[in-house]
Amino acid sequence: MFNHKLILFTMGLLKNKLAQGWASLHIKKDNIWTNQPIETQYYWFEKLIKESQNTNFGIDYCFSEIVTVSDFQKQVPVQNYESLRPYIEKIKLGQNNVLWPNKPLYFAKTSGTTSGTKYIPISKESMPFHIEGAKSALLYYIYKRKNPNFINGKMIFLQGSPVLENNNGIMTGRLSGISAHFVPKYLQYNRMPSWKTNCIEDWETKVDKIVEETVNKNMTLISGIPPWLVMYFEKLIAKSGKSISKIFPNLQLLVTGGVNYKPYEDKINELIGKKLDIIQTYPASEGFIAFQDNVDEEGLLLMLNHGIFYEFIPSEEIGKKNPKRLTLKQVELNTDYAILITTNAGLWAYEIGDLVRFINKNPYKIIVTGRTKHFTSAFGEHVISLEVEEAIKEAMELTGCIVQEFTLAPQVNPLEGLPYHEWFIEFEKPPINISEFELNLDQALRKRNTYYNDLIIGTILRPLKITIIKKGGFNEYMKEIGKLGGQNKLPRLSNDRTIADTLEKYVLNGYE
Structure with missing residues (x-):
């Protein structure tokens, strides 16, 4: 048997x-x-330009005249969904060879904060x-x-x-x-x-x-x-x-x-x-x-041979009309960049909205430090996601509490006293002493953001204030705005009170 x-x-x-x-x-x-990252990137740059010369976009931006990356950067400005929308609409109407040869295989639907529903093309090649x-x-x-x-x-x-x-x-x-x-x-x-x-x-x-x-x-x-x-x-x-x-x-x-x-x-x-x-x-x-190519090490291996040509905008250039655009060869370690991608699905110098930081060049590894539109800088501090995530992690370790979910927003016009950062936090295991947790969290953020620290020292801001959200409150909020599940994520940071004002109804009684 x-x-x-x-x-x-x-x-x-x-x-x-x-x-x-x-x-x-x-x-x-x-x-x-x-082992050949720069050469690989130039291979993809030349291939993408060559294959798209006869598309609507390639003709509009004179791809036939582009030889170098410098040519590309002069002729093709930084793109976002709004600038590509006219081309996307042509594709949706059934036109061929608009952004990339032939039609996309799929449209990936995403929820945009400024553009409503986005339709991102995915080609048979991508x-x-x-x-x-x-x-x-x-x-x-x-x-x-x-x-x-x-x-x-x-x-x-x-x-x-x-x-x-x-x-x-x-x-x-x-x-x-x-x-x-x-x-x-x-x-x-x-x-x-x-x-x-x-x-x-x-x-x-x-x-x-x-x-x-x-x-x-x-x-x-x-x-x-x-x-x-x-x-x-x-x-x-x-x-x-x-x-x-x-x-x-x-x-x-x-x-x-x-x-x-x-x-x-x-x-x-x-x-x-x-x-x-x-x-x-x-x-x-x-x-x-x-x-992540190594589970024992921080950092994500950047995929350089997979149909994408990358450019990077230094964080201080973000929002400028003609920002400086760097290739992989020009990036520095431990500097935040907005990431631009040119792809074999027909996205050209497209800003995807993420901030990345290189932590290794051999091979090229990154960490994601935040979103270009998700930050808090109502007072010039420009706090980014990585800073608040590291700060709350440190505060949890010091006090033994566990945070379920959180977001923060500036309080520019409080009823009394100085302005401050208001953190909305849902605890799985609350701290024994909320004031101690507040202090630890504030100090942890001050260590990571010198501008925020200077505002506290200069009495422009008072230390942060925590508002406790009831158990399950963030899920209720996401459900209320129609973004529970799917690919939707709660923004960690806001530069206004839009999210904060809606969260007021989910505040745990006694902790307002």
Whole structure:
């Protein structure tokens, strides 16, 4: 009689060996471009310009006359969605060869703060690189850890609905929903949730159904942005009464992206009951930008050979009519830049709205430090996301509390006293002494932003004030504005009181 368990064990070993061999070959192939980053970028620049000379955009901006990057920067100004909207509208009407040869394969729908719903083109040439980014993240992990056991269990990808609309022959939906159509066959058997559940539009209903389908499964890999992970884990614990490590004893790996993981780290560790390996990624509708190539080191490997030519605007140049635009060769370490991308989907010198900082040049690695439009500078301090995320992490470690979610806004005209930064915080585990936490948080931010520190010292501002949001308040707020779930994230920073005024109804009584 065959020993069923022995057969499964042997098959698992074979899969592990194959996975490790594949990972090793993949890294060896990538070493070609990581060892020649500048040459790789110029290759893509020339290829993209050449292939688009006869498009509407290429003709309008005289691509046939462009030879050097300097030519490109003189002839093609920095683009945003509004400047490309006339071209996007032509594509939506069914026209060919507008931004890129032929028509896009997909439109990725995103929610813009100033442009409403955006339709970002994804071409047949660019789509494989979106998938390649996610695949590379897993293969680099397997290569580093020499432990691909997660491939033998169930994997869940918390994502938007894969149901797509037909827009004049171009299928349209959220990027995560589009990506669901490209899960490799070798992962289909282990993939969760079911297709039917994945198609549920209402986020809370969807997560409840995912919990039902997965609570008794052998989950080994879970992927999603940190707020989704927190909601999913909390609902699992509420249903079973156990920690995540007890529900899923073989859970090995979390894959996340979209927002900085650090502010959620303590909360997720508490829910899981132990530390897991975390892979952080930098996917965007406009292109898969970077991924963490080493789980033991900070920094995301910039994908230089994947259909994108990069430029970088120094942070002090952002907003200028003709900002300085640097190539990869010209960037410096530990300096914040707005990132521009030119892609094989037809985006040209396109500002995607993120700030990045290089922390390594061999190979080129970045961290995302914030959004170009999400900052607090009502008093000239220009506080960015990375600074507040690091500050709140430090304050949590000093006081032993756990923050569930937060955002901050300036209070320019208080009823009495000096202006201040108001932090709206939802605690999972509140501090014993809120005044001590306030002081620690203020000092941590002052260490990271000298302008803010000078404003406090000069009595232009008083130290920050915390307003406590009731449990579940941020989810209620996101639901109220129609942005719960999907690819929506709560802005960490605002330069006005729009979010703050709406949050007033979710303040915990007694802490106003």
